[in-house]
Amino acid sequence: MNATVEQLAPVEQQATTGWVVAALYQFKEVQDAAALKERLLNLVGSINLCGTLIVADEGINGTVAGDRVAVDAVHQFLLDEGFKSMEYKESHSTEKPFRKMKIKLKKEIVTLGVEVKPRDLVGHYLDPKEWNELIARDDVILIDTRNDYEYKAGTFKGAIDPQTETFREFPDYVKKELEQHKDKKIAMFCTGGIRCEKSTSLLLQEGFNEVYHLKGGILKYLEETPADESMWEGECFVFDGRTAVTHGMEEGANIKCHACGWPLVPAEVELPSYEHGVSCVYCIDKTTDKQKEGFRMRQSQILAAKRKRL
Known part of the structure; x- marks a missing residue:
């Protein structure tokens, strides 16, 4: 298989009713992963969906978010493609949890780097x-x-x-x-x-x-x-805009440092080391002043883009 191939599909603004978030995966032999990727791109280009799906010879993995119709559409599509034993879980987000929709073609749907046979030998x-x-x-x-x-x-x-x-x-x-x-x-x-x-x-x-x-x-x-x-104990880190969830799949109190990616409890956000999008207690000493200035510029661009959308 070739190196990772990624393509983006546009996502429209979601209605105020919130976002359905679906996390899914299945290890299943895929005869032509590149062709499956193309079929998925055709689908997501016509529905209101964001997130990431990874396609490989060994199966599919990812998390997507959208309205009820969009999430049901991608779920049914994968069932029709033969992914009938998916591990599939839904939750909700009050805000858009991903910026875009990505479909990626990779060697593994989760990268261990060692050849194993999860379809045949598992705990x-x-x-x-x-x-x-x-x-x-x-x-x-x-x-x-x-x-x-x-x-x-x-x-x-x-x-x-x-x-x-x-x-x-x-x-x-x-x-x-x-x-x-x-x-x-x-x-x-x-x-x-x-x-x-x-x-x-x-x-x-x-x-x-x-x-x-x-x-x-x-x-x-x-x-x-x-x-x-x-x-x-604590909250469960998730790879989307919510940062973490807790019991009942409710959004947690942790927020993510957008400079280093580490989750922060509210008390850590109140520390002098925290600057939104620039630094936190875990990374403030790991970046240079020049890097921090670059982060500030990036953050101002993000805020300007958000104001433009509004």
């Missing part, structure tokens, strides 16, 4: 109730497979942070930190479930005996689990 799926029972045990190693900034926003009580900046780093973490625990019960989780499809497949491929993961990921857990029965 034990657990629903939220089963998950709570498992991770409450003392003989279970609980691992958050997400990136460091996602862990910062919230995680399950007692979860290990692999301190990875990208999912590509996870195989190295397994080799360095988990090799000696092949006979232990390993429980892993991620936002929507897709990264755990690959991470559990990787561990089984490497000879681990008991590997479990949360079906539907954190999003499904927060959707179905009452707060008083939950073992989740």
Whole structure:
């Protein structure tokens, strides 16, 4: 397959009723991923949709947002294309969660960088109730497979942070930190479930005996689990304009630093280090004055564009 191909489709202003947000994925052999990408582009060019869909030989992955008609249209399109076992979850956003609609052609729908077979070899799926029972045990190693900034926003009580900046780093973490625990019960989780499809497949491929993961990921857990029965702490980082969600899939209180991407709780926004679009407590010492001035210019351009649309 060629290098990543990306094409944008225009998105009209959404009505005041809010946005339906659909997160979806499925590992499924795609005979001609490039042709599927083109069919998707034809579809999204005619409906009010924004977000990102990634197409590869191994399946489809992404999050889209739009009105009810648009989201239903792309959902039905994918069902008609044979994606009948999608992990599919909906939530809502009061504001437009993505700037544009992107369709990307890639080698993997989630990049691990190591060949695994999630359609053939995968860990034990657990629903939220089963998950709570498992991770409450003392003989279970609980691992958050997400990136460091996602862990910062919230995680399950007692979860290990692999301190990875990208999912590509996870195989190295397994080799360095988990090799000696092949006979232990390993429980892993991620936002929507897709990264755990690959991470559990990787561990089984490497000879681990008991590997479990949360079906539907954190999003499904927060959707179905009452707060008083939950073992989740904090908020769940999401890759859209909402920054994070919490129980019942409600928008959280975290906001994103648009300079470095890290989620910030309200108290961190009040610190002198925070300047919207320019810096926060996590990045203020990592950029030069020249870079900060560039961020300020970018922020002023964004605000000017918003005023123009209004």
